[in-house]
Amino acid sequence: MELKDKKVLITGGSAGIGKALIKELLTHGVKDFAVIGRSQDKLNALKDEFKDADFILVSADISRLEAIERLVKEVSKTWDHIDLLINNAGVVSADPLQDMTDEDLVNQININLTGLILLTKKALPLLLKSEDAGLMNMSSGLGYIAKPFYSVYAATKAGVRHFSEAMRRELIFENIHVMTIYPTATDTDMMTSARVDRMDSPELVAQKSIEGLLNKEINVILGGEQRIKDIATNFNHPLEIDKSVRENYEAYKERTKEHRAM
Numbered sequence: 001m002e003l004k005d006k007k008v009l010i011t012g013g014s015a016g017i018g019k020a021l022i023k024e025l026l027t028h029g030v031k032d033f034a035v036i037g038r039s040q041d042k043l044n045a046l047k048d049e050f051k052d053a054d055f056i057l058v059s060a061d062i063s064r065l066e067a068i069e070r071l072v073k074e075v076s077k078t079w080d081h082i083d084l085l086i087n088n089a090g091v092v093s094a095d096p097l098q099d100m101t102d103e104d105l106v107n108q109i110n111i112n113l114t115g116l117i118l119l120t121k122k123a124l125p126l127l128l129k130s131e132d133a134g135l136m137n138m139s140s141g142l143g144y145i146a147k148p149f150y151s152v153y154a155a156t157k158a159g160v161r162h163f164s165e166a167m168r169r170e171l172i173f174e175n176i177h178v179m180t181i182y183p184t185a186t187d188t189d190m191m192t193s194a195r196v197d198r199m200d201s202p203e204l205v206a207q208k209s210i211e212g213l214l215n216k217e218i219n220v221i222l223g224g225e226q227r228i229k230d231i232a233t234n235f236n237h238p239l240e241i242d243k244s245v246r247e248n249y250e251a252y253k254e255r256t257k258e259h260r261a262m
């Protein structure tokens with residue numbers, strides 16, 4: 001895929017991994033970005049930070065149907081097609097299930113999964129107009145290996161993984177490369193309230209994601225060889241992962257108890 005002059009619609013491009021993706025795409029000659037995020041201030045800051053880019057900025061909540069329809073309408077006023085849709089916006093709330101507020105439970109599903117699927121549906125006609133399109137969905141390492149206290153978040157991210165796989169097969173005869181990204185802990189605002197020792201940089205995640213897009217990879221899994229081994233263990237011998245959870249249960253609980261970025 002040649003990225004120069006592509007038109008990119010990205011959700012959650014105003015911070016963290018999404019912003020790093022914009023920065024990375026600019027180095028590949030992309031200039032046109034449509035970005036949705038809730039905070040207008042964070043969106044406006046993109047214009048100051050990336051002066052060479054042309055932005056369509058929509059301040060709205062991706063979990064709301066009318067926001068998605070407004071976004072697609074705004075985009076189609078200026079562009080006649082979309083080359084790359086990056087479904088990146090996401091939130092997290094860690095808690096034992098019975099302690100999680102109903103609001104956090106529902107909002108994680110609506111933002112991370114329902115919004116992502118709805119936007120894909122509504123943007124698909126514009127993506128299909130591109131001669132060489134990409135659909136990049138942001139899952140998480142927890143989309144492959146579920147961990148305690150992330151039951152809802154992990155369910156949304158496994159949902160993203162499966163949605164991607166189904167869409168890749170559904171669009172098999174179309175010019176749309178469908179791929180999924182699985183970051184591990186990454187140093188962004190989302191992780192400020194989590195207690196994690198080592199994190200990837202958002203720039204690394206962005207670089208690997210775009211490299212994967214250019215190489216037409218279907219899954220970009222961060223976290224190195226150990227992560228690949230752990231995924232295989234979780235598939236073939238899930239009780240080995242359970243054993244490690246049993247041994248480290250209190251530590252998991254401690255590390256995640258404040259983790260919330262909604």
Ligand SMILES: NC(=O)c1ccc[n+]([C@@H]2O[C@H](COP(=O)([O-])OP(=O)(O)OC[C@H]3O[C@@H](n4cnc5c(N)ncnc54)[C@H](OP(=O)(O)O)[C@@H]3O)[C@@H](O)[C@H]2O)c1
Pocket residue numbers: 011012013014015016017018036037038039040042060061062063088089090091111138139140141182183184185186187188189190191261262
């Ligand atoms: N950081 C990690 O360790 C990690 C690991 C694995 C996967 N991920 C995934 O990577 C993606 C990006 O995460 P990040 O770490 O970059 O998060 P982040 O720094 O918190 O940024 C999230 C972005 O999404 C936007 N956003 C959040 N809720 C939204 C909503 N309802 N409607 C529209 N925009 C919304 C935010 O802008 P506003 O707040 O202004 O709306 C922001 O631009 C997420 O899907 C996350 O689940 C992250």
